[in-house]
Amino acid sequence: MSLPGAAWRERVEFERRLVHAGGTLYAVPYLLGWISWQxxxxxxxxxxxxxxxxxALRLRGAAGPLDPLYDALVREYEADGIAGYALYQVSMTAVALALAPTxxxxxxxxxxxxxxxxGMLGDNGxxxxxxxxxxxxxxxxxxxxAAAFTVPAFxxxxxxxxxxxxxxxxxxxxGSPPIIRGVAVDDNLTIPPAAGVAMVAVLALLG
Known part of the structure; x- marks a missing residue:
């Protein structure tokens, strides 16, 4: 009985990572010259x-036909709060609006x-x-x-x-999410801003 459960969890994790990687496509139309960065x-x-x-619909229990998708892709600890995919969209949008494409x-x-x-290499809580x-x-x-973009540019x-x-x-x-009132800040929210701020700081320092 454990094998089907393990196989199901492995499939769900693969689907989550596939959705995660899908955000890479946001920049593709710009890189192909189809649209501007704005x-x-x-x-x-x-x-x-x-x-x-x-x-908002999910948190109110009104997602309807999307409920099975959320049941599969939203982790238990996200059930009563803002899910990682939403924080992912927030951080992606913030960085795109705040920084130059490079x-x-x-x-x-x-x-x-x-x-x-x-995520594939670590199994931490x-x-x-x-x-x-x-x-x-x-x-x-x-x-x-980053080097694929910054070395040609700078x-x-x-x-x-x-x-x-x-x-x-x-x-x-x-690797080490900040803990606020016993709750870890999701890395979907922190990775792009942390990387962006660090790159801007070093670029300003080095001119």
Whole structure:
């Protein structure tokens, strides 16, 4: 009896990570030259409005046909509060609106791509720090994502320094969530802003 349950949990986790990675597509129309970065921000705002409506319906028990989807994708500790997917949309939108694409896109992809990789390697609880190995892998993955944008934009020395700052901040936000009144702040909310602030700070410092 345990095998089907384990297989079901594995499938659900895969689906959650697939949805997580889907946020990578937000930046693709801009990168392909189809829309401007300002229009990308508008797209994310529309997505945020839709998510806000859906989350309000879920919390009121009025999601209707979406209930089976929420039952599968929303974790137990999120059932009575704002779910991770909504916080994900908030942080993605905030970074896209606040930063230029050279810094915003890697900060967003650190969440959409780096976090699922980290999740596959770690099995910690929501209030527990992740293992050192996970921190290192998350940091390296996020630094590589950032470097693909920052090195061409700012040169090797500054670009690498900015990328390392962003990757390190993302790893810290992912690996050791701040605890407020006994509740861990979801890394869906913290990874992009932490990475973005760190990259902006180092870029300002190095000119």
């Amino acid at each position: 229009q990308t921000g508008y797209l994310l705002l529309v997505g945020l409005a839709i998510v806000a409506i859906l989350e 810094l915003a896109i890697p900060a967003m992809w650190m969440l959409s791509l780096g976090d699922p990789i980290s 929501p209030t527990e720090p992740k293992r050192a190995t996970v921190w290192v892998v998350m940091g390296l993955v996020c630094t590589a994502i 040169g090797t020395t500054v670009g690498v320094a900015v990328a390392i700052a962003g990757g390190t901040a993302a790893a810290v936000a992912d």
